[in-house]
Amino acid sequence: MYHKHIIAAAVALSAIASPAIARDKKDAAPIAIPAPPAGKGQIVFYRPGGMGFAMGCSVNENGQKVSSLGAGKYFIMVADPGRHEFSVKSEAKDRLALEVEPDETQYASCKIKMGLMVGRPDIRPATEAEFRGHQGLKMVDAEDMGPGLGALRPEQVAAALGGAPAVASAEAPAAAQQ
Amino acid sequence: MYLQIFLASTALACVFSPARVLAQAVPVAAEQQGAVTATVAPGAPCAPSLVIPALTPVTLEMMAPLGSKISTSGDSFPLRLAEPVIVDGVTLLPAGATGRGEVVHAKKAGGSGVGGELVLAARYLDVCGQRLRLRSMHLSPNGRSKTKTVDTINMASAAVAPPIALVGFLIKGGEVTVETGTEAEARTATIFTLASPGEPQSQ
Secondary structure, eight states: OHHHHHHHHHHHHHHHHHHHHHHHHHTOOOOOOBOOOTTOEEEEEEEOSSTTTTSOOOEEETTEEEEOOOTTEEEEEEEOSEEEEEEEESSSEEEEEEEEOTTOEEEEEEEEEOOSSSOEEEEEEEOHHHHHTSTTOEEOOGGGBOSSSOBOOHHHHHHHHHHSOBOSOTTOOSSOOO | OHHHHHHHHHHHHHHHHHHHHHHHHHHHHHHHHHHHHTOOOTTOOOOTTOEEOTTOEEEEEEOSOEETTTOOTTOEEEEEEOSOEEETTEEEEOTTOEEEEEEEEEEOOOSTTOOOEEEEEEEEEEETTEEEEEEOOOBOOBOOOOHHHHHHHHHHHHHHOGGGGGHHHHOOOOOOEEOTTOEEEEEESSOEEOOOTTSOOOO
């Protein structure tokens, strides 16, 4: 009898709470990405959830860590225009080269695919639409970022958003390059 | 009498013909002069006043087949201007100029459902013996990923028979191909002007 009451209460609670949670998810504000500094470009790296959620996907450039990327996280890297090559590594290594354009934002995703012993990170180019399609992504914590200046710290992102409008489109250069 | 008429008509023809020729020549010269100052006529795009602003949109056409399976990072490939460059109603450059692009990144599709990857960049067009630098060609298609299928097999097999998960290694993602004739948008990287002979290029 006592158990029946508990189950009934749990069911009633979940019925009340679920729509609220669903609404919170639906109403979540879109992630604001600041425009890159003038003359620079930037790449938004993100990792959707899925397989291998316990594994990190550490993004490196020229052998130096840019940032770790846990499941459901993203970070923004400001870079000089030109070709940049990134690598991720676990039991296997994967690379991605991107052409950073001045005043533009590009996107790249990291997924953990099936591996023999552990999952293997797979880094690939992505689009803004794909990035926006993943709900609930959160910025990487500052302590998970590399020692260099690559990944923007949360306070830097906040400052950039305060001074410049958020990027509306990944493919709209903000200023003319003379 | 006939001889006099013939001589008179010949003399008249000699007097008026140069005038007619001149009258025909003047509009042509005026048109050509106008073309130099206002617009560049197709087939004569190398007027000294040619100025193409930075970030001018251009439509490019790939002139070779490209793909995650057949291309290699660092490969150079031919492209051409597919549509004339028109700014404020003025044709600055007719279609047809050729140039080069670069395969920035190419990766074949792999096991575990991973699709092929291809990142392409437009580098330049040859215009009047100079290079018109290009940027912002967003042509980076990915092959179809089947990682979700592999994940589903893994989840299902974990409960029933874990060795079945090994099948996932054999599932290959889709390759990506860019056919000859594929068009893509790009932009001019810098302001383009024609340098006078002996002058350094303005790029």
